[in-house]
Amino acid sequence: MNRIFHARIAIGQYLFLVLTTIIVIYAMWMQHAVMAILFMLLLVIAIERLIHTTYTLTADDRLLLFYGRFSRSEEISLKDIISVERASSMKIGRFAVMRYVLVKYGTKGKCAVLLPVKEDMFIKTLTNRLNEVKKY
Structure with a gap:
């Protein structure tokens, strides 16, 4: 049975959306059509990616990382995964700027931040x- 997990939106991504929206409004206000259109496209792609990012554990022992229709998805075999750990970026006391799940896989030490x-x-x-996979 496939198990789907949705991605959360980090504070930096919210800030990016707000900044891009401000640039679009400014470009429209100043009548810079090309800049407004480019930043609108960037905003649409970013929103689509944020909404549709999912992590799927499939029945045939794969981890599918789907980043939306405009981005390339990744496929990781569960046999290749070395470790799964909770990690965080810079900490100030008990407060961490960002928490994430770090998945290390492959022979070359590849990592996926989820x-x-x-x-x-x-x-x-x-x-x-x-x-279960490593038992077999």
């Missing part, structure tokens, strides 16, 4: 599937 909405459930489900 932002699932339910981190605990995602890590638990993925580690359970990894344990």
